[in-house]
Amino acid sequence: MEKAFTVAVVSEEKKVDYVSYFLKGEANYWWESARALEEEEVITWDRFKKIFLDKYFPSYMQTQMELKFFELKQEGMAVGEYEKKFTELARFVGDCLDTDEKRAKRFQQGLKPWLRSRVAAFELATYAEVV
Template sequence: MDKAFALVKVEVDQKTDFATYFLKGEADYWWESKKPLEGEGVVTWDRFTELFLEKYFPRYMKNQMEINFFELKQGNLSLTDYEAKFNELTRFVPEQVDTDEKRAKRFQQGLKPWIRSRVAVFELTTYTAIVQKAMLIEGDIEASQKEKGPGSFPNRSNRRPGFQARTNENFRRTK
């Protein structure tokens, strides 16, 4: 709503009236029952947003979104999907990403370990630089995997059967 208000230059004292005009269904019923409890005066925009968020985005939901942010790892997500999820969750923890360097550091921490270790070498401090470098690395590895065939790096479980056993046996003989 704030973006729409800025676009059409709605004055602050008109924001509540404009916003409540567009409420539909249950939200409209909620406001019609809530408004009289606020007294006879004008309900300010700040007060309306406080009431609205209290009703439709309670504290426990915000807490859950914060937890989701802190637990977010790339895991099996593509880099594009990880970045989208990261950006979606950052709005719930603005103090954790209030500088480009903090945002970059947190994003880097959630990358797959094999991407994170390669990105870390560059000692990048901006979010955009880290995302771009990680995408280059992920793209390069995917291209290499296609050339080598399925099961190549970074999945190391594709070694030939008995490889580790033979290596250990050869090591013991040289002692």
């Protein structure tokens, strides 16, 4: 939805209206109940995201995904497969990868030992260079 908002130039005030329009079935019933329980008359986009994620992506699941990320190693994967999995799981760790340098270092740490030592010798600074 965030990508759609960017393309359609949706204002912050309209985001919740747009998203709630697309909710179907159980999600729509949940939203109607959740909205009725909210004390504020206008629910912000940030508040919507929080209550939505609390419902559909609870903290224990977020923690599981973080653990999967921190345990990720290249092992039997090709570098491309490892990079794909790394990118997929990286979105769950937030501030841990808030710079390109941190992202590059973490990616490098998960490489096979023989490959990691060869990459380390080049002292690459960016994620793209390490990949």
